[in-house]
Amino acid sequence: MPATSMAESMSPELLKVMERAKDPKFVFLSLAHLIDEAALARAFHRIRKDAAVGVDGITKEQYGQELESHVHDLYQRLRTMRWRHQPIRRVHIPKEKGKSRPIGISSVEDKIVQEALREILDTLYEPLFRDFSYGFRKGRGAHDALRALNQMLCRGKGMWILELDVQSYFDSIDRAMLLEMLRERVVDGSLLRLIGKCLHVGVLDGEEYFEPGGGTAQGSVLSPVLGNIYLHHVLDVWFERDVVPRLRGKAHLIRYADDGVIAFECEDDARRVMGVIAKRFERYGLKLHPEKTRVVRFERPRRDDSAGKGPGTFDFLGFTFYWRRSRRGAWVPRLKTRKARCRRFIMAVAEWCRRHRHDDVKEQHAALTRRIAGHFNYFGVNGNLPALRHVATACRVVWHKWLNRRSQRSRLNWTRFGDLLRSFPLPKAQIRVQLWQPAS
Numbered sequence: 001m002p003a004t005s006m007a008e009s010m011s012p013e014l015l016k017v018m019e020r021a022k023d024p025k026f027v028f029l030s031l032a033h034l035i036d037e038a039a040l041a042r043a044f045h046r047i048r049k050d051a052a053v054g055v056d057g058i059t060k061e062q063y064g065q066e067l068e069s070h071v072h073d074l075y076q077r078l079r080t081m082r083w084r085h086q087p088i089r090r091v092h093i094p095k096e097k098g099k100s101r102p103i104g105i106s107s108v109e110d111k112i113v114q115e116a117l118r119e120i121l122d123t124l125y126e127p128l129f130r131d132f133s134y135g136f137r138k139g140r141g142a143h144d145a146l147r148a149l150n151q152m153l154c155r156g157k158g159m160w161i162l163e164l165d166v167q168s169y170f171d172s173i174d175r176a177m178l179l180e181m182l183r184e185r186v187v188d189g190s191l192l193r194l195i196g197k198c199l200h201v202g203v204l205d206g207e208e209y210f211e212p213g214g215g216t217a218q219g220s221v222l223s224p225v226l227g228n229i230y231l232h233h234v235l236d237v238w239f240e241r242d243v244v245p246r247l248r249g250k251a252h253l254i255r256y257a258d259d260g261v262i263a264f265e266c267e268d269d270a271r272r273v274m275g276v277i278a279k280r281f282e283r284y285g286l287k288l289h290p291e292k293t294r295v296v297r298f299e300r301p302r303r304d305d306s307a308g309k310g311p312g313t314f315d316f317l318g319f320t321f322y323w324r325r326s327r328r329g330a331w332v333p334r335l336k337t338r339k340a341r342c343r344r345f346i347m348a349v350a351e352w353c354r355r356h357r358h359d360d361v362k363e364q365h366a367a368l369t370r371r372i373a374g375h376f377n378y379f380g381v382n383g384n385l386p387a388l389r390h391v392a393t394a395c396r397v398v399w400h401k402w403l404n405r406r407s408q409r410s411r412l413n414w415t416r417f418g419d420l421l422r423s424f425p426l427p428k429a430q431i432r433v434q435l436w437q438p439a440s
Contacts, residue, residue, distance in 0.1 A: 032190035043115035054107030104217030114221035135257030136224035158263025165292035169258035171215035353402040365424040380432035388429035
């Protein structure tokens, strides 16, 4: 979001805070008064219309039917410290290899409080966050991180790559340490108590209720900014202040939330940092994934090198970076969808088609179009067309397979399926995001 748009959506008081926040040494004594009825109403309108319901089963539409009354009641409970965060409803999102990612879903009222807190914390910390941090920040996204990394590699600033992957990051955040980090910038006890209530909250997983001893709930409105603040102290500031000055060559960090890479000029720098960064993370309760955290040689091949794809590859944000020759014969870094991500998406589409094979074809087509278009919107970067075509073909095959199994009496041969696709075409593989300017 541009700075002008952000300013237009803020209250005059929050605008004053934004100006003071530009001073990195400024400490804020009083902030809780910013969470008034107007701020809560703004927070309500920023919640998605189709947001999942929490343990109380109340939708955003239902809450908004008497919004003024609900907001007034919520404000009074916040002001008199009678507000309590309801338990988080936990759901599990399937991942590859039979694993799942737990997602916490708060009630609409709790989302409003979290969103109001997020607005304040974003205002306080956005001026402090480094330019190489891209995750969950206004006006920045994953494609910006990929573009920055690709440009850096094109300029030859990354011969050795250190891949960073934190295990169960949001569940591993040390709450006491996080609150200490916040106190360096905020000494308003009322605001810190509200944040603490959003952190120390019970979880309802099916019929089981428990209270996690640490971490922030994935899926919480507040978790992304709290996660950024934590890694800002643990990694970003430490890397700039303590690591870079001690290196023999240059190094560059690109981070998107808990996913990051560091590009080094010298191999020994990369090895040394890999040896100390795990200890640094352990001091803050974080653990790097032993298999996904590694040093990869990513030196540009010689022009006369006949090797197929260069010396090595590495993964970042669902893509695999590798070397390939340009049309003019020069070696350039390029990226393609990770094989695991391709496979996982195709399997998810196949499972959806199996479960919904008896639905109306028009409804199936609309749902499949949304899923495939979403995949292409993210992975449709220049240079990745072969992977997109593979996904498009696989999706047509699995849709035909499960439509063909709707009935044992009649079969849907490929000719009839081709006629159906003319009436209900699936999205075509095409480039939707330019990460670099194509050569003229």
